[in-house]
Amino acid sequence: MACGRLLSRVWEQAQDTGPTPDPHPTSCPHCRDAVEGLAPVNAATRALRTETSPSLYALVDRIMNVVRAEVRLGRLLPLADPVRDLRIAESAAARVLRQAADAIPGARAANCRLVRAEQDTEVRVTMTLAAALDRPLTERVHQVRRSVLDAAGRELGLVVVAVDITVVDVLETGPTPGPALSVRGGAS
Structure with a gap:
């Protein structure tokens, strides 16, 4: 980043709920912007992790529905x-x-x-x-x-x-x- 810090390190410190040993990430505008920019990505990642994955049968059904639709259309x-x-x-x-x-x-x-x-x-x-x-x-x-x-x-x-x-x-x-x-x- 422009301030010389590694984005991964700043993100780890922002995710750490304990006391911050380094005050730089909270006072640096570059670090704050980076953390704010990654927050929506983090929220989306958490939402995807909590989402239940479809069963294998549901996935096969979805694929077969697409294949059947293609066959009906013809070339x-x-x-x-x-x-x-x-x-x-x-x-x-x-x-x-x-x-x-x-x-x-x-x-x-x-x-x-x-x-x-x-x-x-x-x-x-x-x-x-x-x-x-x-x-x-x-x-x-x-x-x-x-x-x-x-x-x-x-x-x-x-x-x-x-x-x-x-x-x-x-x-x-x-x-x-x-x-x-x-x-x-x-x-x-």
Whole structure:
């Protein structure tokens, strides 16, 4: 310290409840400031020592709760923000992209997976869907791909380098409405 005393020695003397053989620590402003600065640390240390430590089972439960929460989230994917390290859970991003696919008439997303591409901030989307056959499949898949890319960039801030789509099922199109029947059973 500035007065030439060792901090450890001044602290020991301050903690000693008996008569002080050396009056210096009580009269020196450097020693008094040091003792006052260490008092909150001492109080916190005492409080921690009296605190009961959690049981091993409680600790394991807390760790497992964190692990389970991580598993539910899925992998964390990077968002396209070079300044901040922002991430989104794969499950949340997949939900938004499935909704974007479902917004296209005649298409229903079945599965959506997102994986990191070669660049750390890029993502590749793999999606399976069911599609109606009332229009060419290539046209419908192109619309779904555009919708997914738009939602990924605009709503999520993901840089998607590819959207791989596989049609795995056929959607039934509803019956075409015919002419209305009259009450007598004939066409009106």
